[in-house]
Amino acid sequence: MGIAVIGTGLAGLACAQALAEAGEAVTLFDKSRGYGGRVASRRREGLAFDHGLPAFDPVSAETVPALADLPEWEAHGRVAAPRMNAFPRTMGEAFESRMGTRIVSVDAETLALTDEAGEAHGGFERIVAAIPAPQAWGLLASHDDAFAPIAEATYAPCWTLMVGGVAGETAVPHRFAQETGVIALLLRDDAKPGHTAPAPCYVAHATREWSRENLERDAADVAEDLCIAFAAMTGLDPDGATYRAAHRWRYCAVERAVEAPFLLSADGRIGACGDWAGADRSGGDARAAWRSGAALGRAMAR
Ligand SMILES: Cc1cc2nc3c(=O)[nH]c(=O)nc-3n(C[C@H](O)[C@H](O)[C@H](O)COP(=O)(O)OP(=O)(O)OC[C@H]3O[C@@H](n4cnc5c(N)ncnc54)[C@H](O)[C@@H]3O)c2cc1C
Incomplete structure (x- = not known):
C-alpha cells in the first residue's frame, strides 16, 4: 500500500517529497520517459x-x-x-517510478489506475493527480464534487x-x-x-x-x-x-487559476494539485506548482 502520484512535474515532485518526509511510500507515474513535465530539456x-x-x-x-x-x-x-531537467530528475529518481505510463482512468472505489495499454496498477490507498487542469479534469471529473473547480482553470x-x-x-x-x-x-x-x-x-x-x-x-x-x-x-x-x-x-x-491551494475528495483519498491551483488565485507558475504540491502532500500525509 502507498500513494500513487500521477505527474512528475514540480507539483508532483513537491507532493512526493512532502509525503516521503512524513514516512509515506510513494510511487510516481508519468506518461513521459523523463521527469520534470514542463521543466523540460532536449x-x-x-x-x-x-x-x-x-x-x-x-x-x-x-x-x-x-x-x-x-x-x-x-x-x-x-x-x-x-x-534544467537535471533538477527534477535528481528528485524523481529517489522514488519508485513507472515512467512512460499514461494513466487514462482512476477507479474511485478501488483506487486502481489504468494506463493506455489497458494495464491496471492497483494496491494504492491514496491517489494524487499532479497534472495540468484539463488533463486532471479528464481523470477526476466524475469522481467527486470537490474537483468541480478544476474546470475553471x-x-x-x-x-x-x-x-x-x-x-x-x-x-x-x-x-x-x-x-x-x-x-x-x-x-x-x-x-x-x-x-x-x-x-x-x-x-x-x-x-x-x-x-x-x-x-x-x-x-x-x-x-x-x-x-x-x-x-x-x-x-x-x-x-x-x-x-x-x-x-x-x-x-x-x-x-485563470483555481482559488484553492489544492483539491481533495470528501473521503481524503484522492487529491489534485498543480500550477493551476493558488490559494488567492496566485496560481499559474513554477512557484505555484511547487507550493500546491507541497501543501497537498502535507495535507495527505498521516
Ligand atoms: C515554455 C515554457 C516557459 C515557462 N516559463 C515560465 C517562467 O518563466 N516562470 C514560471 O514560473 N513558470 C514558467 N512556465 C510554467 C512552469 O513550467 C509550470 O507552471 C510548472 O512547471 C508546472 O508544473 P506542474 O507540476 O504543475 O505541471 P507539469 O510540469 O505540466 O507536470 C505534469 C506532468 O504530468 C504528466 N502527465 C500529464 N497527464 C498524465 C497522465 N494522464 N498520466 C501520466 N502522466 C501525466 C506530464 O507528462 C508531466 O510530466 C513555463 C512553461 C513553459 C512550457
Whole structure:
C-alpha cells in the first residue's frame, strides 16, 4: 500500500517529497520517459536545449528551498546544470517510478489506475493527480464534487523553437524579451552557468497570440515560420543550423487559476494539485506548482 502520484512535474515532485518526509511510500507515474513535465530539456546532435521553463525565476527560488544550491544565471534566476531537467530528475529518481505510463482512468472505489495499454496498477490507498487542469479534469471529473473547480482553470499555449549550431554571432542579449512580433522571448541556453555546448543553442518562445492562432499546425511548418522570425530578430541564418525543431506546449502558462491551494475528495483519498491551483488565485507558475504540491502532500500525509 502507498500513494500513487500521477505527474512528475514540480507539483508532483513537491507532493512526493512532502509525503516521503512524513514516512509515506510513494510511487510516481508519468506518461513521459523523463521527469520534470514542463521543466523540460532536449539533447540532439551533441547540443542541449531547455525548451520548457528557462530558469527558476528569483521569486520561485525564494520560496522553494530545494533550489537554493543551484547556480544563478545573472539576474534571470537559478538554473540546473547541465540542463534544467537535471533538477527534477535528481528528485524523481529517489522514488519508485513507472515512467512512460499514461494513466487514462482512476477507479474511485478501488483506487486502481489504468494506463493506455489497458494495464491496471492497483494496491494504492491514496491517489494524487499532479497534472495540468484539463488533463486532471479528464481523470477526476466524475469522481467527486470537490474537483468541480478544476474546470475553471484555463491555459495559454506556447510554441517554442530550438535552433542549434547556427553560424555567426548576434547582438541580441542572452535573454531578450519583447512586446511585439512573433517571438516573445529569445534565450541563449549555452550561456547559462554549467550549460556547455560545442555550438550556440537558442530557444525562442512564440507569443501567446501567435501560439494560439497556430496551435493545430504541423510542428515542421511552425518551425519554418519561427525560423523566419528568428532570422529577422537575430540576423542569423537558421538554414545552416545543426538542429532546428518546434515543440508545442498546449498547456504552457495558467491564465485563470483555481482559488484553492489544492483539491481533495470528501473521503481524503484522492487529491489534485498543480500550477493551476493558488490559494488567492496566485496560481499559474513554477512557484505555484511547487507550493500546491507541497501543501497537498502535507495535507495527505498521516
Ligand atoms: C515554455 C515554457 C516557459 C515557462 N516559463 C515560465 C517562467 O518563466 N516562470 C514560471 O514560473 N513558470 C514558467 N512556465 C510554467 C512552469 O513550467 C509550470 O507552471 C510548472 O512547471 C508546472 O508544473 P506542474 O507540476 O504543475 O505541471 P507539469 O510540469 O505540466 O507536470 C505534469 C506532468 O504530468 C504528466 N502527465 C500529464 N497527464 C498524465 C497522465 N494522464 N498520466 C501520466 N502522466 C501525466 C506530464 O507528462 C508531466 O510530466 C513555463 C512553461 C513553459 C512550457
